[in-house]
Structure formats: structure tokens, C-alpha cells
Amino acid sequence: MRVGLFITCVNDTLYPDTGRAVVTLLERLGVEVGFPEAQSCCGQPQFNTGYRSETEPLVRRYAEAFAGYDHIVTPSGSCAAMVRDHHPGFAVPGAADAARRTLELTEFLVDVLGVTDVGAYYPHTVTYHPTCHGLRALGLGDRPRRLLERVRGLELVELPGAEECCGFGGTFAVKNAAVSTSMGRDKARAVVSTGASAVCTVDNSCLMHIGGVLRRAGSPVRPVHLAEILASTGESAGATGHGTGTRGAIR
Numbered sequence: 001m002r003v004g005l006f007i008t009c010v011n012d013t014l015y016p017d018t019g020r021a022v023v024t025l026l027e028r029l030g031v032e033v034g035f036p037e038a039q040s041c042c043g044q045p046q047f048n049t050g051y052r053s054e055t056e057p058l059v060r061r062y063a064e065a066f067a068g069y070d071h072i073v074t075p076s077g078s079c080a081a082m083v084r085d086h087h088p089g090f091a092v093p094g095a096a097d098a099a100r101r102t103l104e105l106t107e108f109l110v111d112v113l114g115v116t117d118v119g120a121y122y123p124h125t126v127t128y129h130p131t132c133h134g135l136r137a138l139g140l141g142d143r144p145r146r147l148l149e150r151v152r153g154l155e156l157v158e159l160p161g162a163e164e165c166c167g168f169g170g171t172f173a174v175k176n177a178a179v180s181t182s183m184g185r186d187k188a189r190a191v192v193s194t195g196a197s198a199v200c201t202v203d204n205s206c207l208m209h210i211g212g213v214l215r216r217a218g219s220p221v222r223p224v225h226l227a228e229i230l231a232s233t234g235e236s237a238g239a240t241g242h243g244t245g246t247r248g249a250i251r
Contacts, residue, residue: 004069077134123153
């Protein structure tokens, strides 16, 4: 099985450790992972802002870059949803086929590889935020939770109001900054209330938003992508430097 890693813009520029974690995890599970350097943005910012003609070259680039891979795996529910829901609507050769082969990481692990225990060890208390695209667009359901529940040493605690949006929403955070910030504070307060030492999602864009609020409030709760938890083993898990969760106020 040959898999192409779609890293996404956010991970490539801001969170490269997530991409490395995906490769570490998949190779540990016996998957051959390729990284086509021709890949670029999925076009979501342009498409959501109404620039359809500017999106089309990116759709074409995606289809061409990932031609020949059995599956295309991405550590982003948001970008996976963009590809699956909207790329087939463009008159681009191969776009629909590439969209069909595109899977968010937890879908690939659970549905294609048929695994929930990936041999991970992460001795920390974690709360999980189901992101909007993963929850509503992709319908990830309990896949992320099933994977987290099989991680040795990990204590999973419920997040109050888990299905409420964190307020990021891509360009929404720019166009509606005040509303976005207020929603982010609500989510951060819920995270802190759990007493967890880490908050986990399948999208680093949401983690960036939640983590920014937590950091400004001086909270030690660490945002961490699900892939990084699943890639952790006995040798690497102790190097995370997590503190104890806090119930401090988020203003």
C-alpha cells in the first residue's frame, strides 16, 4: 500500500512536528509513505472567500501531485473536507478520483488499516475537542476517541460542550475577530475546567486558536495534535514537558 501525505499549509509552515508524527506512526504500522513535493494548498481559504477561479489551479495541482497513490492521508479534518466536498465540483481531470482517495488520518487508521491500538504510550491526562469539519463534514464520529482510549498511560477526560465550535473557522476569525475570540475563550474555559494537562484535536488550526487563548491566560494546558499522541512511545512520551492542569480563569 502506497500512501501520499498531504501535509497542509498550516502544518507545513507552523506545525511540522505533526507531519513528522504522521510519518513515524504510519511507517511503524508498515505503511509506505510518500511526500510529493509538488503539493500545495487545498484551496480552502480562496474557495471560502468566493475566489473560485483562483481555487481551480490548486485543485488541479492537488490531483496531479497525488496521482498514483493508493490513498492520500492528511492530519487535517478541515482540508480533507475541502478536498472531498468541493474538489469534485471543478472540471479538473482526476479531481474527483483524488477526492475519493483522500482520508483524514483517523479514517485511514480505523477504516483502512483496521486498527485502534497503534502501540502508543502517552502518560498524561487529555481532553478531546471534536473539530467542526471532522464532526460535521467528515462524520469522524468516535474514531479519534477510540484511538485515544487505546493509548497506554493516557487518561481521557470529557470536555464540557465538546461539540461547540472553538471559533476559529479559518477566515471567519479574521472577518469576525470579536466573535471568534469570544468563542475561543468559551472553549478554553471548558478545557481548563477538565483539569487535563493537554487538549487534543485532529486540526492544528483549531489548536492554534484554542492554544492562543490558553497561552495568553497563562494556562499550562498544552495543545497537541492527535497524530503526535499516537506517534508517542515509551521513549518519546516523557519528553513532552506537560504540567498539571489548572482551573484558572480565562477572561
